Amino acid sequence: MNIKKTIGKIHLWLGFTSGIVVFIIAVTGCLYAFQAEISKLTQSSFRKVAPQQAAYLPPTRFKEIAEKQIPGKQVHSVQYGAKDEAVCVTFFSFDPEYYYTVYANPYTGEVLKVKNMDRDFFRIVLIGHFYLWLPEKAGQQITIYATIIFVIMMITGLILWWPRNKAAAKQRFSIKWSAAWRRKNYDLHNVLGFYMTWVAIIMAITGLVFGWQLLANAIYKSAGGKKSLTYQEPFSDTTKIPQATLLPVDKLWGRMQQEHRDAEIIEMHFPATGKSSIEVAINTDADTYWKTDYRYFDQYTMKELPVDHIYGRFKEAKGADKLLRMNYDIHVGAIWGLPGKILAFCASLIAASLPVTGFMIWWGRRKKKPLPK
Numbered sequence: 001m002n003i004k005k006t007i008g009k010i011h012l013w014l015g016f017t018s019g020i021v022v023f024i025i026a027v028t029g030c031l032y033a034f035q036a037e038i039s040k041l042t043q044s045s046f047r048k049v050a051p052q053q054a055a056y057l058p059p060t061r062f063k064e065i066a067e068k069q070i071p072g073k074q075v076h077s078v079q080y081g082a083k084d085e086a087v088c089v090t091f092f093s094f095d096p097e098y099y100y101t102v103y104a105n106p107y108t109g110e111v112l113k114v115k116n117m118d119r120d121f122f123r124i125v126l127i128g129h130f131y132l133w134l135p136e137k138a139g140q141q142i143t144i145y146a147t148i149i150f151v152i153m154m155i156t157g158l159i160l161w162w163p164r165n166k167a168a169a170k171q172r173f174s175i176k177w178s179a180a181w182r183r184k185n186y187d188l189h190n191v192l193g194f195y196m197t198w199v200a201i202i203m204a205i206t207g208l209v210f211g212w213q214l215l216a217n218a219i220y221k222s223a224g225g226k227k228s229l230t231y232q233e234p235f236s237d238t239t240k241i242p243q244a245t246l247l248p249v250d251k252l253w254g255r256m257q258q259e260h261r262d263a264e265i266i267e268m269h270f271p272a273t274g275k276s277s278i279e280v281a282i283n284t285d286a287d288t289y290w291k292t293d294y295r296y297f298d299q300y301t302m303k304e305l306p307v308d309h310i311y312g313r314f315k316e317a318k319g320a321d322k323l324l325r326m327n328y329d330i331h332v333g334a335i336w337g338l339p340g341k342i343l344a345f346c347a348s349l350i351a352a353s354l355p356v357t358g359f360m361i362w363w364g365r366r367k368k369k370p371l372p373k
Helices: 003-032 035-042 059-069 121-131 136-161 166-170 181-195 197-211 213-222 238-243 248-259 319-325 327-331 334-366
Strands: 075-080 087-093 098-104 111-116 265-269 277-283 293-298
Touching: 003 121, 003 136, 003 334, 035 121, 059 075, 059 087, 059 098, 059 111, 059 248, 121 136, 136 181, 136 197, 181 197, 181 334, 197 213, 197 327, 197 334, 213 319, 248 265, 248 277, 248 293, 319 327, 327 334
Parallel strands: none
Antiparallel strands: 075 087, 075 265, 087 098, 098 111, 265 277, 277 293
């Protein structure tokens, strides 16, 4: 058996072991590609408001309003957007596990919508993308291994695709639509697979970075990173409780408005415990995440607290920090705007088709009638 046949066998059996998982990951990735745009379009009735000249209500006021809608749950954050966007109050906890959002008019406090995010379509899609709707640890491990196998299959597929001569090269770059269905299926698998190979590999690697800490650290250190990739909350000084400032979140919110006049989103996080800090996330580009400024303050003294991980002040981020911060935006294509999202959508769609067309090639060869002697 020559090398190419050996690679073909590897490609085939890896496809059998990972095909269904890759199909689910790719289809859910397709569905999630335009999540932000679809959500804005379909949820405009409660996410859009008429802009007014009046000032926004402060975060503590929205905390009070939202807690009346969902009693017994802890407010995680209050997010302010553009003048024509509703304020989003988030309730989130790992233990006990819950996730709710409350949308309210930023000027009047009128509640526009209460959502249980566990029933949100795109959240269900995202859980399938990350965990295959299985328990988190088991699902994540399966998706990691399946994605690694997918990357190997892309490389082996490229080797199998590589033309032997110039004559063969002509038909490697185009689909022969006039041919029989088996030939068309073969071309769909090979030609489309070739065109999306590098995009798919980039999406696969950025996807692996989310769940495979070893790879994330390797990429970060190789790029010269010095900080921690693990989020670690800086703590407030509990000895300063007697000096506590009244309504510190509201005061910080006013201060952030003055210091970040170019912000498109300001998200205020309420301290979860007596020693927690107040986190503020300021984003100057609502369509991406990597430029977000993360700032932390002592809840009693309002003193800014330094952090030693990549999710700190953007102006302090080095090249390696920015690379890891970009990971999500690269993964979904948002880093390149709408064309990038379209590219990510097409790559995911083609990736979903590969297990199907690959299986049909194998099945067709099994059923192929022997030539007459």
